[in-house]
Amino acid sequence: MVEAQLLSKNQQIVLDIIENAKAPLKAYSILFNVQKKGINAPQQIYRALDKLIEIGKIHKIESKNAFVACKNANCEVSKATAFSICERCEKVEELNDLKLSKYLSSYSDKTGMKYKKYNLEFFGLCKKCK
Amino acid sequence: MVEAQLLSKNQQIVLDIIENAKAPLKAYSILFNVQKKGINAPQQIYRALDKLIEIGKIHKIESKNAFVACKNANCEVSKATAFSICERCEKVEELNDLKLSKYLSSYSDKTGMKYKKYNLEFFGLCKKCK
């Protein structure tokens, strides 16, 4: 059993906002949302984001410069992330497909290079948008 | 036979620089490299980059905000990209693995969502760095 990580005040504030959001949040949109809580500078947000990413509580959607909460217990370990992104409504879901992650985690290319980490972003139209 | 796309002056300048680079280039580093050629503003770079991406001549490495030339004839059609990235020396290679691209191109998640496009970035240590 892994000990639950204790979060600092700012880390908890930022995580709460991301977890309660319906869509990926951008750093500055988080900042604007916490100014009433006394956080005033981008650094404070980015530091919390960095830590939350490091411990696997959130992920960055690289193609959008936005952040989502992880809903997948084993991401802390694997550093393997996969997302589906709707190109119309921008809805993002973290994929949690064991077969896919096994396939990619064991992937090594022709040079024999082995990977410790990957990020996959799929684009298409979600059920509602197609 | 697909007609070769004719590039405009700025598009060709930017493509030449990216094709001759040993590593992914950032937009502003391209800009600094073409000021002797009379290109002075970021817009001119970003416009060329956008076009080159659209026609499949280059790709953006999202995790690095950098651009590489495509060495893969069928990327223009597929919009399916996969890269290996060395975490130490930053070397980036475009993967051209038919099995991988078939697997991902036919992937549909549990909701039945079908994808038109994907981007995959693998991280590890290259041969020289490990």
Place this chain on the structure above:
DNA sequence: TAACAGTTTGTTATAATATAACATATGCAA
């Protein structure tokens, strides 16, 4: 030829995203 549409270019300004650097505070263990 002249009018036109489409695309490319040039230019200035500004928005959005992210980090540097330094001072202070807080929690905890030796």
Place this chain on the structure above:
DNA sequence: TTGCATATGTTATATTATAACAAACTGTTA
């Protein structure tokens, strides 16, 4: 209580990307 690691607050700045508008160039066709 001293020391160390971590977290915070703050100001400034760097980096990445887009907006908005005017002018030039291209090929097409009335």
